[in-house]
Amino acid sequence: MNIRTLRNFVMVAETLHFGEAARRLHMTQPPLSRQIAALEKSLDVPLFQRHSRSVQLTPAGKSFCHNARRLIADYDFAVRTAQATARGERGELRIGFTMCAAWSMLPDVLADFSGEYPDVSVKLDETLPRDLQQALLSGEVDIGISFPVPTSSGVCYRALFQEPLCVVLPHSHPLTRQAVVSVAELMHERFITFPPSTAPELHSALMACCRAHHFEPVIQLETHLQQTIVNLVAKGLGVALVPDSMRKMQLEGAVFKPLQQSPTVEQGVFWTENNTNPCLELFVNRMKRIKGVK
Numbered sequence: 683m684n685i686r687t688l689r690n691f692v693m694v695a696e697t698l699h700f701g702e703a704a705r706r707l708h709m710t711q712p713p714l715s716r717q718i719a720a721l722e723k724s725l726d727v728p729l730f731q732r733h734s735r736s737v738q739l740t741p742a743g744k745s746f747c748h749n750a751r752r753l754i755a756d757y758d759f760a761v762r763t764a765q766a767t768a769r770g771e772r773g774e775l776r777i778g779f780t781m782c783a784a785w786s787m788l789p790d791v792l793a794d795f796s797g798e799y800p801d802v803s804v805k806l807d808e809t810l811p812r813d814l815q816q817a818l819l820s821g822e823v824d825i826g827i828s829f830p831v832p833t834s835s836g837v838c839y840r841a842l843f844q845e846p847l848c849v850v851l852p853h854s855h856p857l858t859r860q861a862v863v864s865v866a867e868l869m870h871e872r873f874i875t876f877p878p879s880t881a882p883e884l885h886s887a888l889m890a891c892c893r894a895h896h897f898e899p900v901i902q903l904e905t906h907l908q909q910t911i912v913n914l915v916a917k918g919l920g921v922a923l924v925p926d927s928m929r930k931m932q933l934e935g936a937v938f939k940p941l942q943q944s945p946t947v948e949q950g951v952f953w954t955e956n957n958t959n960p961c962l963e964l965f966v967n968r969m970k971r972i973k974g975v976k
Contacts, residue, residue, distance in 0.1 A: 685757050687721055688750045691729070694718060695747040698737045770964030772801040778809050778823035780881070781908050786927035787843040787949055788827055795968055802961050810906055811881040818954050824962045826952035830883045836955045840969060846944035847891060848926045850911075851937045852918040858937040865923075865941055866895040872902035874920040880906050887947050888923050912936050 694703040694714070704711040722729050729743035739747060766772035779788050796804060807823055814826040815837060833839060849863050857863050878885040892899045902920040905911060909931065911922045916935030925947055929938035951969055953962055 683721060683724060685754065687717055688754055690714060690717055691721060692747060692750050692754065694730070694737070695739055695743065695750075698739070700737065766801065768960055770802070770960035770962070771799050773959070773961045774803045774805060775825065775959065775961040775965060776805045776807065776823045777825045777827060778807045778814050778817045779827040780811050780814070780829070781808065782829070782884075782925050782927065783827040783949055784808065785908075785930050786845060786925065791827065791842070791951075791969070795965055798968065799961075799964065802964075811884070812879050814952065818952055821957075824953065824957055824959050825965060827949065828952065829881050829947065829949055831952075832882065833952070837952060838955060838966075839950055839952050840966070841948050841950040842969060843949045844946045845926045845949075846941065846946050847887070847923045848929060848938050848940050848944070850915045850922050850924055850928070851939060852915060852921075853935050853937050854918065855921070855937070857939065860939065862942050863939045864895075865891055865944075866897075868892075868899075868921060868923075869895070869897045871900070872920040873899040874903045874905070874911050874914050874922045875899070875901060876906055876908075876911065877904050884925075884947055887945055891923060891941075891945055 690703070690707055693707055694700060697703045697706065700715055700718075701711050704714045707714065718729070725742075725746070727742040727746075728740050729746055731738045731740055763772060777788075777792075792804065796802070807817070809817060811828045811831050814823075814828050815831055815833060817823045818826050818837060819834065830839060830841075849857075849865075849868065851858050851863075857867060875888060876885065889899070903914060905914070908924055908928055911924060912928060912931055912933055913936075914920065915922050916933050918935075923941075924938075926938075926940070926944075951966070953966060
């Protein structure tokens with residue numbers, strides 16, 4: 683007994699005519715009749731009552747047909763699932779991301795990929811930019827979404843998104859009355875930021891922005907998360923330069939203002955060349971077609 687025999691049996695059961703079943707199966711009647719007879723012999727029960735002008739299922743044949751259809755459906759599902767998994771259209775994809783990615787490109791990237799491949803289960807792991815590469819190399823995640831970081835051999839990166847910096851101010855700050863703020867106007871402020879090791883590229887962009895206006899920022903507080911930075915600004919503890927997408931927080935007490943001639947900061951996707959997860963290849967190829975994330 684094999685899946686082909688089961689399919690042929692079900693065809694005879696549905697047509698109740700060996701000749702018609704053979705025609706639909708693109709075979710001749712004699713080998714089909716011998717196949718069904720061999721099946722009955724292996725089961726040791728008759729499946730059909732054969733008359734000179736008609737064929738009928740026996741009670742055992744009706745029961746066997748019901749279960750054969752289920753077995754065929756299970757087999758077909760197993761085949762489709764295996765093929766979809768091999769193509770990366772089914773399976774699991776583990777994505778490491780930073781907080782800024784959660785406020786900027788991550789939702790659009792996930793909506794695009796999950797909308798196209800709903801059978802891929804996506805697992806999310808929020809982390810710091812500095813820890814993302816190790817998570818990739820250790821296999822904890824398949825994809826990283828973050829600011830650029832120095833990469834080891836075998837780690838690939840593709841830029842997907844750029845955005846300007848903006849300044850976040852306490853609501854009582856005089857500069858909140860302006861439509862646009864110049865970085866030079868922040869020269870005498872106390873800044874809340876993060877250590878250089880947390881997100882090296884973003885930190886360099888912030889420092890370069892201030893130095894381009896001929897001052898070194900006075901660092902009042904350092905913390906790792908952008909959301910914490912904004913919250914501390916809202917409490918009046920200083921000002922901060924943050925990616926523009928952080929304004930989506932709309933935190934009470936924090937006022938976001940655009941910067942004159944602001945530099946842009948970049949985010950993208952990271953992955954390792956030796957990762958064999960088929961979902962990863964599909965994700966990367968999908969991202970290569972994205973011109974930018976809104």
